[in-house]
Amino acid sequence: MAEIPAIELLAPAGNPSVALAAFDAGADAVYCGLRKFNARERSENFTHEELAKVLAYAHKNHRKLYVTFNTLLKESELGEAAREMAFLAECRPDAVIVQDLGAAAMMRDYFPELTLHASTQLGIHNSAGLAMAREFGFRRVILERQVTLEELRRMIPDGKPPLEMELFVHGALCCCVSGSCLFSSWLGGWSGNRGKCKQPCRRSYFPAEKGSGPGGFLFSPGDLCSLELLDEFRRLGICSLKIEGRLRRADYVEKVVRAYRTVLDAPPEQRAAALNEAGNILRGVVTRKTSIGFYSERAMQDLIRRDAFGGSGIPCGVVKKLVPGGFEAEMSGRLHLGDTIRLQADSDASDGLNMTVLYLEKGRSSVLKVQSGESCFIRSDRKPVPGSLIYRTGESAADHSERVEHLPLPRPALDLQVRLERNSLLVRIAGSDAEYRCGFPELAPARNHAVSPDDLEKAFAASGSDVFAAGDIVANVNGEWFLPAGQLKDLRRAFWSWAEQHIPHDFPAQKIRRELQRLLHDLNAEPAAGVPFPDCTAVGRNGTADGALAREIDFAGPGDEIILPPFVPESWLEELKRKIAALLDRGARVFRITSFFQFALFPEAVRSQVTLKTMFPFPASNSQCIRVCRECGASGVQAWIELGQGDYPDLLAHSVLPLEAYVYGRPCIFMTRAGLKPGSGRIRDARGNGFELEKHGAFTELYPDETLRIELPGGYSAFRDLRNEAGAAGRFSDFNYSRGWS
Secondary structure: OOOOOOOOOEEEEHHHHHHHHHHHHOOEEEEEEOOOOOOOOOOOEHHHHHHHHHHHHHHEEEEOOEEEOOOOOOHHHHHHHHHHHHHHHHHOOEEEEEOOOOHHHHHHHHOOOOEEEEOOOOOOHHHHHHHHHHOOOOOOEEEOOHHHHHHHHHOOOOOOOOOEEEEEEEEEEOOOOOOOOOOHHHOOOOOOOOOOOOOHHHHHHHEEOOOHHHOOOOOEOOOEEHHHHHHHHOOOOOOOOEEEEOOHHOOOOOOHHHOOOOOOOOHHHHHHHHHHEEEEEEEOOOOOEEOOOOOOOOHHOOEEEEOOOOOOOEEEEEEEEEOEEEEEEEEEEOOEEEEEEEEOOOOOOOOOOEEOOOOOEOOOEEEEOOOOOOEEEEOOOOOOOOOEEEEEEEEOOOOOHHHHHOOOOOOOOEEEEEEEEOOOEEEOOOHHHHHHHHEEEOOOEEOOOOHHHHHHHHHOOOOOOOOOOOEEEEEOOOEEEOHHHHHHHHHHHHHHHHHHOOOOOOOOHHHHHHHHHHHHHHOOOOOOOOOOOOOOOOOOOOOOOOOHHHOOOOOOOOOOOOOOOOOOOHHHHHHHHHHHHHHOOOOOOEEEOHHHHHHOOHHHHOOOOOOEEEOOOOOOOHHHHHHHHHHHEEEEEEEOOOOOOHHHHHHHHOOOOEEEEEEEOOOOOOEEEEOOOOOEEEEEEEOOOOEEEHHHOOOEEEOOOOOOOOOOOOOOOOEOOOOHHHOOOOOHHHOOOOOOOO
């Protein structure tokens, strides 16, 4: 059997202790976030110092660390975001995971030290999206989660992706197509696209009319477990397997990493036994019912369990009665001090009461654990209903906080250009005029092994310096020479000793600070966009069987604007290209870009014939993203729908394109390929908020009963969406938009 290439196992880390637990369990890399600008703000996250320490630890142990910078940025936040980017450029993580195209452009253009990975929130899901990501400068794409295995095979039929590809392989699933969910925003202003999701998809919903069918957890999917697909992912050329869970504790991450490591490391003849062992490990992990998620059509149709609330946990007891200071329980399973539990009343349709066990008592004595069949007292200020079931949702785990505290800080890194001649060595330091030259007796021509650029890179990467670390190294050898290993080590030591004496110890930081000042200056120097476009009203819906593909492309005459579908699986991509060509032949000239991949559908030769304008769910929330849109050929931009009234003037002042505001309509706040039951009809939540589900081919979409209306001062084009008025049942009310979105 041909050797299967190595593949990265990537684990989540909500805090530094979890990162160390993940590395100890066998993770090749972890991903984590700082306290701001990441999509898991509810996680503990990392301080600057913690990130630097864990990064240094990772590199010392030949592991990697990626930083999430994956939320949409408002114009007013660009300055603060730039300073965080400057810190990351100085810190030098292995990559930064980015959703906002404006943030990605800032990093690409001002901090080239940063490697860019396209977040799953960018919604890339077909080969056109891969092409756009590569052209932009992303090194890796984290694929949208609602892509099937068959679509993956179509995207990369030869097993050679055009850039690195990363997939989610385990953990909780978002039901909505990534980057387009407004559900949490609509219900309370808490934007999932800005790291503040309140997870309304995990709540109960009911038919709007009594007696019209059962309700339940209509949008809450089970969890993903794809152990059985790992070999297929390898054959497809996937470079990284990602475990979800930055809100998870160390015990969960450690076990999941260990399970996947077991299978990845097993030789082919032992794969069946390894899968069995991994399954046994995962039985100790608290999770929802698992499946292969969206990777198969059948699995996605069975993904929603509307009768199951949240993570089920492991049953371990029942509340017998309330007593002063807590409650008495009778155990049906073990429980340990430090475990997390959920107390669930049979009649409770919510997620129950969640707590950490901080004190256990058995027979009036404090204990560390209790076993099945024993009675105990659990201290708590919560008051569960007697008879509530006790579920263990997490186990106590080793605390690595003291270990983190003693980790050393990293050394500043120097980027080097190394050139070896027959009788000399030249080392240039990127961003500096300083250079190191060293002459020596002429080298002999190589008979067998000639010193290679790779040999030079590896040698100089091991700096041995107490002051500097090696950054990016580009090496070149002029000729084929024999260079003894000892002499190469001496050359390396001499250079780093020279660098310590001649290069300012804060030189890398100086370089980054200069770039930061240049960026901050440029952020305030963007020209205004000028004359806005005429107002636009979108009307009509043909509701054809092809779902989102054909339904969005309505065209009656040259004055119409063509709204392109935001999600186009690989199997539909050629059909979409044919439809666009046919529309061009019929005189269509204005196309609405709703997803990043669509720019690839209009090559340079075509762009001169058409007008491209973005609209929801394309996420243009700041002037730097608008600048990217202009680079890609757009002539106008619709501002991101979650912006508040106070965000528009600043954005208008810095936009390089005419700006449009969504001022009226019932936007699609949720779209999924999962099999929802019911797939259509009106529903409500426990607070009386009403919604309408619409089934369109492979997709189900959710629309609110209320219509969004906003009033804005002049300077903008207005976009009015009348396509969904019929479903509003006359219920139009002003949405509280003035306070903006979190």
